[in-house]
Amino acid sequence: MEKTFQIKNLTYSQEDVRKISIHDLKIGKICGGYIVHFFSTRPNPVIFVHAGDPITKETIERLAKKKLQTLNICESFDRAKRDKLVTLLKKLKTLRFEEERAFHSQEIIKEILEGCFYETNGNLLDMILSFHEVFYAFPDDMTESFFKVSTEDYVRNTEVAFFASFLSLVMGYYDFEFIQDIYNLAFLLDVSLQQNLSFHLHQAIELEREASSKGRDHLFSVSPNELSRFKKHPKMSYEFAKSLGNIFNSKLLHENILNQHEWGDGTGFNGKEQRDFFDWEIILSFADLFIGQRVAYFHKGDASNKYGLRLRDLRLKTGSRKIYFSRFLDRLQKYYDYYKEEDKDEITA
């Protein structure tokens, strides 16, 4: 019988293990699997690096000290899928005509829907790694500074950024430079909050996602001193984005960060209502609403139906914010149904 072992309560076999060298690890990349070491005396390996953790200078130094010739990695993504998505995303840059880009974007949308909206055993890291590789634009020194704040938040930011880019395609924005700017802006939404993030602030972020004002009310009752920081974070993240110079293809989208917690019903941070928000403002706030704080570990099959369930959840529960997001929810649902059903009708803009 083949020898199996457990990582984070999931069963793996030796077939899942690949050998890599420490030189294969690149600073600034996200680790695609668990880097582990097997001891003959223990049934399960010791984890050196978790799947989804960013590779930092410290990671490399820590592993180098172990003086191991080769490292064992149990990958949590599918190389062929990741490579396919990278190729599809890069191709978007080379297409000259809008009709070509529109047509091509359907293929990308289909891949993502199949990866994480249906029960098809997709891996979240396939999506996160490919979008990160193609669109992430921050230089290494800044990436290191993000890591120092929190590697967990860094990975959550890459998931929000991936989802915002996907939403751009869903809403019919398939210009490569535009998607890249949306990716990097979405990455920055909460970056000003993540330094010294207290337990209460962390809770407030999640509660605000559940219902308007819920996070602010909670903070007011348990840690009122932090309320102003919470309310100001869109402005602070905006100032940070502005200070970044040439990372973005255009500076036109920066201001949209300011409205990341507006929902057009007067219950947002700035109480804005009855205003026509731009789609790209809604892309950012919707992506932030859609993707919760990360606590789970990455593993193969972890994306299966993940976003399909979330979509169903949001259709039922967005309350007064529903009107603001309705066009997005409807369009997403339309794509969801379109690729799920055998009998397909044309999706029109």
Ligand SMILES: [Fe+2]
């Ligand atoms: Fe935020």
